[in-house]
Amino acid sequence: MPAQPVITRFAPSPTGHLHVGGARTALFCWALAKANHGRMVLRIEDTDRKRSSEDAAKGILEDLAWLGIHWDDGPAFTDEHDQTHGGDDRTVGPFHQSERTNIYDAHFKALIEAGHAYPAFDTPEELGAMRAEAEKAKRSFIYRRPPDVDADAALARMNAGETHVLRLKAPDEAITVHDAVLGDVTIQPEELDDFVIRKADGFPTYHFAVVIDDHLMGVTHILRGQEHLANTPRHVALQRALGLATPLYAHMPLIFNPDGSKMSKRDKDKFVRTAAKDSKLDATPIDAITPDAFAFWMKDKRAQLPTDQLRALAAHLELSPPEIDVDDFRRSGYLPDVLCNYLALLGWNPGMKNEDGTDLERFDSAFLCERFTLDRLGKSNSKFDRAKLLAFNADTIQKDLTDASFAELWRDWCARYDPSILERLGDRFDHAAAMARPRTKTLSDAADAIRFALIADDAVVFDDKAVAKSLRKGDPNGLSMLPELRALVEGLDPFEPEAIESGAKAFCEARELGMGKVAQPLRVAITGTSVSPGLGDTLALVGKASVLARIDRCMGECAPEPNNPPSLP
RNA sequence: GGCCCCAUCAUCUAAUUGGUUAGGAUACCACCCUUUCAAGGUGGCGAUACGGGUUCGAGUCCCGUUGGGGUCACCA
Numbered sequence: 001m002p003a004q005p006v007i008t009r010f011a012p013s014p015t016g017h018l019h020v021g022g023a024r025t026a027l028f029c030w031a032l033a034k035a036n037h038g039r040m041v042l043r044i045e046d047t048d049r050k051r052s053s054e055d056a057a058k059g060i061l062e063d064l065a066w067l068g069i070h071w072d073d074g075p076a077f078t079d080e081h082d083q084t085h086g087g088d089d090r091t092v093g094p095f096h097q098s099e100r101t102n103i104y105d106a107h108f109k110a111l112i113e114a115g116h117a118y119p120a121f122d123t124p125e126e127l128g129a130m131r132a133e134a135e136k137a138k139r140s141f142i143y144r145r146p147p148d149v150d151a152d153a154a155l156a157r158m159n160a161g162e163t164h165v166l167r168l169k170a171p172d173e174a175i176t177v178h179d180a181v182l183g184d185v186t187i188q189p190e191e192l193d194d195f196v197i198r199k200a201d202g203f204p205t206y207h208f209a210v211v212i213d214d215h216l217m218g219v220t221h222i223l224r225g226q227e228h229l230a231n232t233p234r235h236v237a238l239q240r241a242l243g244l245a246t247p248l249y250a251h252m253p254l255i256f257n258p259d260g261s262k263m264s265k266r267d268k269d270k271f272v273r274t275a276a277k278d279s280k281l282d283a284t285p286i287d288a289i290t291p292d293a294f295a296f297w298m299k300d301k302r303a304q305l306p307t308d309q310l311r312a313l314a315a316h317l318e319l320s321p322p323e324i325d326v327d328d329f330r331r332s333g334y335l336p337d338v339l340c341n342y343l344a345l346l347g348w349n350p351g352m353k354n355e356d357g358t359d360l361e362r363f364d365s366a367f368l369c370e371r372f373t374l375d376r377l378g379k380s381n382s383k384f385d386r387a388k389l390l391a392f393n394a395d396t397i398q399k400d401l402t403d404a405s406f407a408e409l410w411r412d413w414c415a416r417y418d419p420s421i422l423e424r425l426g427d428r429f430d431h432a433a434a435m436a437r438p439r440t441k442t443l444s445d446a447a448d449a450i451r452f453a454l455i456a457d458d459a460v461v462f463d464d465k466a467v468a469k470s471l472r473k474g475d476p477n478g479l480s481m482l483p484e485l486r487a488l489v490e491g492l493d494p495f496e497p498e499a500i501e502s503g504a505k506a507f508c509e510a511r512e513l514g515m516g517k518v519a520q521p522l523r524v525a526i527t528g529t530s531v532s533p534g535l536g537d538t539l540a541l542v543g544k545a546s547v548l549a550r551i552d553r554c555m556g557e558c559a560p561e562p563n564n565p566p567s568l569p
Numbered sequence: 570g571g572c573c574c575c576a577u578c579a580u581c582u583a584a585u586u587g588g589u590u591a592g593g594a595u596a597c598c599a600c601c602c603u604u605u606c607a608a609g610g611u612g613g614c615g616a617u618a619c620g621g622g623u624u625c626g627a628g629u630c631c632c633g634u635u636g637g638g639g640u641c642a643c644c645a
Contacts, residue, residue: 378582
């Protein structure tokens with residue numbers, strides 16, 4: 001059988017960063033193309049001139065490239081690893097619909113001449129009234145051409161330059177969509193409307209542009225979200241009017257929040273607004289946000305702040321808003337391959353077993369590009385489970401990565417989102433990374449594991465509970481042992497993890513003490529808390545001079561009450 | 570409301586053409602290990618929405634009910 005090349009496409013509208021739902025669609029489009037040795041087209045649907053921006057388009061390319069999704073045809077893009085994406089090898093561009101208006105115009109003309117399309121002059125008010133009437137009668141609003149219209153007169157009005165839209169004459173027979181996921185879906189003719197194909201501003205509507213471009217770009221397989229299912233009969237009607245073949249459709253289930261609500265970019269505003277209200281924030285704490293803008297945003301639950309302002313406000317309130325866009329996940333320290341893996345599992349699974357008999361669900365994008373098939377796509381919507389994504393991310397960091405590869409990823413993340421970590425760690429970075437890795441779930445929380453090494457000696461805050469438990473309790477109590485431990489530390493040479501550990505062990509054995517009796521007092525003295533990596537690593541990372549300084553400070557600050565209450569820094 | 574889609578543990582899901590003690594993962598709980606944390610080990614909890622059919626036999630096929638979702642723009 002001569003294999004017809006599989007060509008898929010991802011066609012976002014550039015109104016913001018790439019949403020995780022869109023990311024999954026793009027991932028599957030890519031995987032389907034690659035699994036069939038085909039091509040993936042990326043097309044920017046920017047026919048809504050008011051809402052589209054080139055910045056957003058650029059951001060989407062960057063998001064896709066970061067995920068590792070590689071489009072063959074589309075806007076050319078060179079990512080940070082100097083890898084190039086896109087281009088126009090097949091000369092089917094341009095890939096911005098706003099640059100294709102002359103192409104659409106030819107098809108509009110042909111449709112009018114063939115009598116499939118006609119100009120309509122209804123005002124928004126008139127359409128609104130018709131819609132209201134339909135709603136009152138509990139019907140869906142379906143626009144149909146008036147039966148008594150004078151076609152020639154209408155064309156004359158159009159040619160005279162009167163404001164108008166172009167509508168497609170709906171077919172009078174049922175349309176069945178053969179969906180690869182859902183099976184046959186039939187829409188009766190009375191449900192079909194004369195939809196707009198060219199707006200008053202001359203730009204094509206989505207329905208029209210998508211059909212023309214998919215045809216011209218040779219798209220054979222259309223994967224998209226189920227929200228498009230109801231549009232599909234329109235697209236098929238258009239294809240028939242234009243004499244075009246119908247590609248294979250596959251509508252994927254949708255992804256929702258755990259509470260069943262739509263995963264929306266507004267969720268981030270909502271999250272921060274709720275916290276702002278809870279903390280009785282009544283004036284803007286961020287210079288970039290004007291008092292008026294702040295007041296409006298607080299009051300209107302649908303209002304959205306610009307991304308950077310919202311982020312500044314969230315940081316001020318010490319909040320981590322929920323991740324919605326691919327860029328949010330990147331910032332939060334998720335690995336692109338892990339995100340792809342998790343996303344792929346929402347609505348698809350490889351149907352394979354691991355060697356131990358459990359279901360295979362951890363795989364990389366290369367695997368997906370090899371094994372992806374439409375027939376294993378599910379039909380029902382799913383809820384986004386951040387806990388599972390986090391577990392996958394932690395698992396990859398802790399089990400799959402090496403210290404070296406983790407250090408490289410973390411270094412890149414720091415450089416992009418928090419360069420001060422790099423400065424404060426200096427040449428200790430690799431050691432710190434190796435210590436943080438087993439305790440790291442995302443690149444953004446890696447620093448938490450070694451926070452004590454990021455601060456100055458006199459900035460250590462001694463936690464009351466830790467002090468009470470490890471320094472004041474027991475006999476002998478930890479505090480009383482500190483002078484001896486200080487001497488032990490001072491004598492250690494070299495000051496390296498193994499030497500420190502064995503020094504501590506020898507000390508314990510000599511005193512017939514459990515390791516906890518020694519490790520915990522030291523840990524509290526050095527870090528201020530009862531939690532840190534292994535004792536040897538912790539002390540070595542801090543360095544001998546700082547360790548001694550911190551022990552001295554601890555002995556001063558945590559001296560026993562009541563005569564010497566801890567002084568406040 | 571009309572039209573359309575969907576329905577297995579809390580969540581993501583598996584179950585060759587109808588035959589399984591309905592499996593796995595995440596989360597949660599318990600215990601073990603342990604210098605803290607993390608990790609690891611062992612075990613536990615936990616589902617075929619409901620009602621009718623068809624069949625020797627139904628998670629799987631059919632009908633209905635209920636529930637959820639999508640859509641009904643000169644947005645995509």
